[in-house]
Amino acid sequence: MTKPPPRVVHLIWRLARGGMENGLVNLINHLPRERCRHAVVALDGVTDFAERITREDVPVVALNKPAGHGLREYPQLLRTLRALNPQLLHTRGLAALEMAPLGRWMGIPVLHGEHGWDAADPNGVRRKYQWLRRLYRPFVTHYIAVSGAIEDYLIHRVGVRRDAVSRICNGVELARFAPACGGREPIAGSPFNAPGLQVIGTVMRMARVKDPLGLLEAFGLAVRVHRNLRLIMVGEGELMDNLRAAIVASGLKHTVWLAGARDDVPQLMRGFDAFVLPSRAEGISNTLLEAMASGLPVVATEVGGNPELVAQDETGILVPPGEPGALAAALVGLMQAPSRARRMGQRGRERAETQFGLPTMLSAYARLYQQHLPPG
Numbered sequence: 001m002t003k004p005p006p007r008v009v010h011l012i013w014r015l016a017r018g019g020m021e022n023g024l025v026n027l028i029n030h031l032p033r034e035r036c037r038h039a040v041v042a043l044d045g046v047t048d049f050a051e052r053i054t055r056e057d058v059p060v061v062a063l064n065k066p067a068g069h070g071l072r073e074y075p076q077l078l079r080t081l082r083a084l085n086p087q088l089l090h091t092r093g094l095a096a097l098e099m100a101p102l103g104r105w106m107g108i109p110v111l112h113g114e115h116g117w118d119a120a121d122p123n124g125v126r127r128k129y130q131w132l133r134r135l136y137r138p139f140v141t142h143y144i145a146v147s148g149a150i151e152d153y154l155i156h157r158v159g160v161r162r163d164a165v166s167r168i169c170n171g172v173e174l175a176r177f178a179p180a181c182g183g184r185e186p187i188a189g190s191p192f193n194a195p196g197l198q199v200i201g202t203v204m205r206m207a208r209v210k211d212p213l214g215l216l217e218a219f220g221l222a223v224r225v226h227r228n229l230r231l232i233m234v235g236e237g238e239l240m241d242n243l244r245a246a247i248v249a250s251g252l253k254h255t256v257w258l259a260g261a262r263d264d265v266p267q268l269m270r271g272f273d274a275f276v277l278p279s280r281a282e283g284i285s286n287t288l289l290e291a292m293a294s295g296l297p298v299v300a301t302e303v304g305g306n307p308e309l310v311a312q313d314e315t316g317i318l319v320p321p322g323e324p325g326a327l328a329a330a331l332v333g334l335m336q337a338p339s340r341a342r343r344m345g346q347r348g349r350e351r352a353e354t355q356f357g358l359p360t361m362l363s364a365y366a367r368l369y370q371q372h373l374p375p376g
Contacts, residue, residue, distance in 0.1 A: 005033070006037070006373050008087070009040075009041055010024055010038060010039070010040045010090045011089060011091045012041075012093065013042065014046070015040060016045075017261060019116075020093065020113075023171075023286060024040070025049075026171065026358060027365055028055060029052075029055060031366060035370075037058075039058060039061070040053075041061045042060070042063065043063050044062070046060055059084065063077065073099075086108060087374060088372060088373060092115060093114075097140075101139045109142075109373075110140050111140075111144060111368065111372060113143075113144040113146070114143065114144070114145050114146070114150045114154060116283025116284075117153075123280075137159065142164055142372055143164055143165045144166055146168065146170055146305065147169065149305050150284075170286055171358035172290055172352055174352065174358065176266050180270035184199060184272065184273055185270040186271060187268055189259070190271065198229050198273045198274075199231075200229060200275070201276070202287075203269075203290075204279070205235050206239045207237045208280075210237075210277075210278065211321070211322065213242060214324050215327065216250065218278070218324035219256065222335075223252070223255050225332050229332075230255055233256065234260070236261045243258060269294035270294060273296075274335065275294075275299070276331065277306070279300075279306075280303065281304055281321075282305055282306055288300060288309050288310065292315060295346060295348065295349045297316050297334055298310055299316060299319065299331055301319055301321040309356070310348075317330040
């Protein structure tokens with residue numbers, strides 16, 4: 001009887017729309033079946049985002065954990081892990097890290113992925129969170145950092161040995177995210193499909209760390225100068241009501257469209273002329289990679305892993321975070337130089353193809369999993 005491939009249990013806080021979760025789903029869907037089996041355990045819960053998992057052999061378990069330390073959930077998680085019988089436990093984020101001791105107690109190697117800092121510590125400077133990570137450090141077999149900035153954080157702030165960290169950037173599906181043919185394509189439901197407009201788009205969680213209100217302020221400045229600009233903001237989050245009120249108060253009702261959560265992001269990208277990401281903090285941005293793969297010039301804040309993706313003045317423009325004036329000037333400058341914008345988009349696509357394709361990410365994870373599988 002053929003021995004089944006080893007199983008990796010991916011332990012996360014919640015399976016919902018997000019960059020980290022998108023990378024997880026891509027890994028599960030595309031890593032060859034003969035390499036490993038997968039299961040997902042969500043401490044908090046599972047949304048319809050789980051439907052993005054196309055493999056039929058992937059159990060998805062929600063523990064519905066209440067707020068607070070997870071010690072009380074150890075018995076439930078122990079039963080779950082015993083039933084799934086993994087050979088590797090792959091935790092992601094600080095909330096999942098507190099479960100690492102249980103994995104090591106069971107004799108399972110624990111790989112821990114850091115995908116960005118916490119909402120309460122967007123720049124990774126709070127000592128409380130550094131010390132929490134240090135507390136759990138002995139229980140982690142190996143760390144995965146999705147950007148150089150996070151790798152440096154783990155080594156210099158958390159005290160992880162350099163040889164215990166692997167940097168694996170997220171990969172993008174180059175066939176799915178591809179440039180539009182013959183110019184911007186119409187977007188279903190969009191009020192801004194007229195050919196004379198220039199459409200700036202963003203896809204993000206509408207949360208303070210992403211600074212959508214700062215983007216709205218910057219766009220208000222930009223549209224006064226360049227009146228055919230339009231802004232499409234895709235995503236949902238706790239600031240949606242604030243955004244709706246700010247759009248009305250700023251007189252931008254006819255130039256900004258809140259598209260909400262969408263499942264057709266590749267098509268949306270082909271309906272933009274440029275992409276903007278105003279975050280105050282980032283780990284590594286999937287949406288930046290998707291925009292580059294879609295052949296879009298990008299304007300992004302110079303935070304976290306963004307400078308590792310965006311080549312300044314080559315594939316896009318980097319601006320300081322929290323400065324709407326600088327963001328507005330970059331948007332206007334880009335849209336007033338369409339040939340420059342096109343060149344940036346083309347070079348962004350080339351950069352995505354050569355450095356950030358999905359096969360590169362898959363190969364790196366497959367090697368790392370193989371290295372840490374128990375013998376036999």
